[in-house]
Amino acid sequence: MERQKGVALWRQIADRIRASITQGDYDATGMVPAETQLAAAFGVNRHTVRSALAALAQEGIVRAAQGRGTMIVRRDKFTFPIARRTRFTEGIGAQARDLEGLLLSSGREPASEDVARRLKLAIGEPVIRLDALRKADGRPLSRTTTWFPAERFHGIDVAFRRRGSITCALEDLGVADYLREVTEISAIHAEPDDVADLALTPGAIVLVTRALNTDMDGIPMQYAVTRFPADRVEFTITN
Amino acid sequence: MERQKGVALWRQIADRIRASITQGDYDATGMVPAETQLAAAFGVNRHTVRSALAALAQEGIVRAAQGRGTMIVRRDKFTFPIARRTRFTEGIGAQARDLEGLLLSSGREPASEDVARRLKLAIGEPVIRLDALRKADGRPLSRTTTWFPAERFHGIDVAFRRRGSITCALEDLGVADYLREVTEISAIHAEPDDVADLALTPGAIVLVTRALNTDMDGIPMQYAVTRFPADRVEFTITN
DNA sequence: CAACATTTGTGCGTATGTATT
DNA sequence: GAATACATACGCACAAATGTT
Numbered sequence: 001m002e003r004q005k006g007v008a009l010w011r012q013i014a015d016r017i018r019a020s021i022t023q024g025d026y027d028a029t030g031m032v033p034a035e036t037q038l039a040a041a042f043g044v045n046r047h048t049v050r051s052a053l054a055a056l057a058q059e060g061i062v063r064a065a066q067g068r069g070t071m072i073v074r075r076d077k078f079t080f081p082i083a084r085r086t087r088f089t090e091g092i093g094a095q096a097r098d099l100e101g102l103l104l105s106s107g108r109e110p111a112s113e114d115v116a117r118r119l120k121l122a123i124g125e126p127v128i129r130l131d132a133l134r135k136a137d138g139r140p141l142s143r144t145t146t147w148f149p150a151e152r153f154h155g156i157d158v159a160f161r162r163r164g165s166i167t168c169a170l171e172d173l174g175v176a177d178y179l180r181e182v183t184e185i186s187a188i189h190a191e192p193d194d195v196a197d198l199a200l201t202p203g204a205i206v207l208v209t210r211a212l213n214t215d216m217d218g219i220p221m222q223y224a225v226t227r228f229p230a231d232r233v234e235f236t237i238t239n
Numbered sequence: 240m241e242r243q244k245g246v247a248l249w250r251q252i253a254d255r256i257r258a259s260i261t262q263g264d265y266d267a268t269g270m271v272p273a274e275t276q277l278a279a280a281f282g283v284n285r286h287t288v289r290s291a292l293a294a295l296a297q298e299g300i301v302r303a304a305q306g307r308g309t310m311i312v313r314r315d316k317f318t319f320p321i322a323r324r325t326r327f328t329e330g331i332g333a334q335a336r337d338l339e340g341l342l343l344s345s346g347r348e349p350a351s352e353d354v355a356r357r358l359k360l361a362i363g364e365p366v367i368r369l370d371a372l373r374k375a376d377g378r379p380l381s382r383t384t385t386w387f388p389a390e391r392f393h394g395i396d397v398a399f400r401r402r403g404s405i406t407c408a409l410e411d412l413g414v415a416d417y418l419r420e421v422t423e424i425s426a427i428h429a430e431p432d433d434v435a436d437l438a439l440t441p442g443a444i445v446l447v448t449r450a451l452n453t454d455m456d457g458i459p460m461q462y463a464v465t466r467f468p469a470d471r472v473e474f475t476i477t478n
Numbered sequence: 479c480a481a482c483a484t485t486t487g488t489g490c491g492t493a494t495g496t497a498t499t
Numbered sequence: 500g501a502a503t504a505c506a507t508a509c510g511c512a513c514a515a516a517t518g519t520t
Contacts, residue, residue, distance in 0.1 A: 008488060034504060045490050050505085058297065058442055059428045066505045067498030077425070084478035179478065186316070186473035187426040187444045189298045192254075202250075203297055205426045205444050205469075230444075234425035237476050239323035239418065247507060273485060284509045289486085305486045306517030 010051035013042055017052060021061060021072055032062055032070040058203040060231050077234045078136060086180040086211070088134065088142070089165045096136035101164035104131040104197075106157035108150055115147045118212050118223040126150035130157055132166075133197060140198045141232060146224035153221075166222070177216055184210040187230060198229045205230035249290035252281055256291060260300060260311055271301055271309040297442040299470050317375060319467070320475045325419040325450070327373065327381070328404045335375035340403035343370040343436075345396035347389055354386045357451050357462040365389035369396055371405075372436060379437045380471060385463035392460075405461070416455055423449040426469060437468045444469035 017032065026032055035053065039046040053070055056062045064070040081091045089099060110124040119127065127147040134142045146166070148156050159169035170178065190204040198206070207230045213222040256271065265271055274292065278285040292309055295301045303309040320330045328338060349363040358366065366386040373381045385405070387395050398408035409417065429443045437445070446469045452461040 010488080036504080047491090048489065051488085053505095055441065064505060065498080066496065067503070069498095069504065079423075082476055086478075181478060183476040183478075184318075184473055185424055185446075185476070187446050187469040189444065202294065203442070205428065207424075207426050230426040234423055237321055237422040237424070239420060239422075249507080275485080286510085287508060290507085292486095303486060304517085305515060306484075308485060308517095 008051075009044060010048050010055070013038075013044065013049060014052035014055045016042075018056060018059075018061060021056075026072060030072050032072065034069060057201065060201075060204065063201065073231075077232055078141065079236050080228070080233055081236045081238065082180070082183050082209075083238055084179050085177075086183070087167050089167060092136060092141065096141075098135075098137050100135050101160070101166075102133045102135070103157065103161045104133055106130045106160075111147070115223055118210075119147065119149055119220045121149060128153055128156055130160055132160065139232065140229070142226050142228050143194070143197045144224050144226040146222055148222055149220075175215065175221070178213050178221055179216065179218075181212045181214045181218075181220070183212075185235060190229075194227055194229075198227065200229055207233060207235070209235075248283060249287050249294070252277075252283065252288060253291035253294045255281075257295060257298075257300060260295075265311060269311050269313075271311065273308060296440065299440075299443065302440065314470065316471055316473050317380065318475050319472055320477065321419070321422050321448075322477055323418050324416075325422070326406050328406060331375055331380065335380075337374075337376050339374045340399070340405075341372045341374070342396065342400045343372055345369045345399075350386070354462055357449075358386065358388055358459045360388060367392055367395055369399055371399065378471070379468070381465050381467050382433070382436045383463050383465040385461055387461050388459075414454065414460070417452050417460055418455065418457075420451045420453045420457075420459070422451075424474060429468075433466055433468075437466065439468055446472060446474070448474075 017038070020026060021032070032038070032053070033041070035046050035049050038049045042049065053062060053064060057064055060073060062070050063073050078092055078095050092099060107129050108126055109129055111119065111121050111127045113123055115127055116123040116125065121127070128150050130146050132144045132146070133140060134144070153173060156169055156173060159172040160166060163169050163172065186208050188206055188208060190198070190200045190202060190206045194200055194206050195202055200206070207228040209226045209228070211224045211226070212220060213224070215221050256277070259265060260271070271277070271292070272280070274285050274288050277288045281288065292301060292303060296303055299312060301309050302312050317331055317334050331338060346368050347365055348368055350358065350360050350366045352362055354366055355362040355364065360366070367389050369385050371383045371385070372379060373383070392412060395408055395412060398411040399405060402408050402411065425447050427445055427447060429437070429439045429441060429445045433439055433445050434441055446467040448465045448467070450463045450465070451459060452463070454460050
């Protein structure tokens with residue numbers, strides 16, 4: 001391996017491996033050669049190859065598995081539409097064969113500063129919190145924490161557990177329709193909880209949405225913070 | 240350092256340093272202690288500390304500088320509104336003291352498959368491409384590549400260079416108003432170009448928007464792919 | 479200006495642990 | 500169980516950047 005001036009060896013190697021992957025050199029096996037082989041091929045120490053592979057893993061291009069090797073990752077994304085009538089289940093609907101919504105936990109709690117501000121409640125007023133995980137074709141697709149004013153939406157947790165969908169649960173509570181008022185989107189690195197819940201690798205990207213839904217009269221109804229694995233989801237806003 | 244079963248040492252150390260940072264232990268200097276000091280404090284090898292710091296750097300919490308140390312990063316985000324009338328300059332407007340738009344390069348070229356589809360042109364029809372960098376208060380805020388149908392928008396490159404804003408440039412070409420038809424949002428790890436253009440570190444997150452603007456008659460006018468540093472920007476969609 | 483100490487960056491060698499085949 | 504392959508951790512050495520003397 002020739003040393004380019006000023007560019008670390010492991011970076012050069014990462015670039016070359018990335019190029020080989022996109023060029024399809026490893027398509028036969030779908031795997032990158034073993035670290036020892038790469039080290040020999042490039043004439044560097046195995047640690048140097050590991051630095052390169054770590055960078056690629058962090059980019060989500062490859063995924064190393066202890067004892068098996070380093071696999072090349074290829075997956076396409078779900079498109080999640082964001083509009084005035086945003087519905088999770090309908091939105092993803094046709095893109096997956098199988099959708100499920102799991103209620104992880106729920107509870108009644110006093111509204112935090114953030115939740116109170118969004119739902120236009122006083123701080124400390126009771127809200128119902130739902131923690132839900134949504135899966136598409138068996139793979140985690142989102143992790144939502146959502147809050148409802150407690151008095152108006154008593155029983156929403158039971159309804160959600162039964163129906164597996166917020167929209168359906170709200171129907172059961174007599175809410176025929178609702179609107180998405182505002183959505184905030186940001187992106188961060190996966191935190192330990194995300195790694196666990198969304199089956200991500202540390203360093204993966206999580207898209208975070210903060211959404212406020214109102215009833216047809218414009219009264220705040222639901223505030224939801226949802227975390228999506230960025231390698232499996234993208235958003236579409238149609239105006 | 241006690242070894243927890245099944246959790247790598249460097250992860251435990253990363254968690255402890257992160258906790259110390261959020262707790263404000265290092266606020267006096269705004270820096271993390273030197274690697275050798277941390278290694279001694281935790282009773283581990285310097286490489287182990289480096290793994291931990293690398294993870295934190297990758298999360299954007301710290302930033303290491305050769306010869307100086309590892310600084311704690313603290314910054315807040317610009318909010319970029321996405322709506323039917325989305326205008327970059329107006330959108331960021333009040334949030335920055337100083338906004339500038341730089342034309343990096345421009346040219347006339349045949350429409351690629353992607354560009355042609357979005358602009359509803361035939362593949363190969365001439366389009367004008369603009370590469371622009373936007374800065375807020377001297378810091379790169381976005382990197383846009385945008386395409387216009389060549390015949391209708393002849394001279395847009397000159398106009399943009401003069402005005403530093405797409406909206407103003409379009410005004411000069413007689414386009415008083417336009418609408419955002421659709422916006423796609425995804426998030427990826429920074430690529431080498433992003434690192435250079437947006438002054439990011441490798442491993443940072445880039446928010447990518449793909450937007451189609453039409454004129455008031457709904458005719459596709461501009462297709463833009465914009466890359467934002469995720470640590471400096473978030474999006475708001477108001478329905 | 480030069481010399482020096484400090485601090486992070488890179489790379490190699492070695493050893494051991496752990497998961498998979 | 501044995502072989503293979505990735506994961507973690509330590510130790511050493513030197514390079515490169517920075518700040519100080």
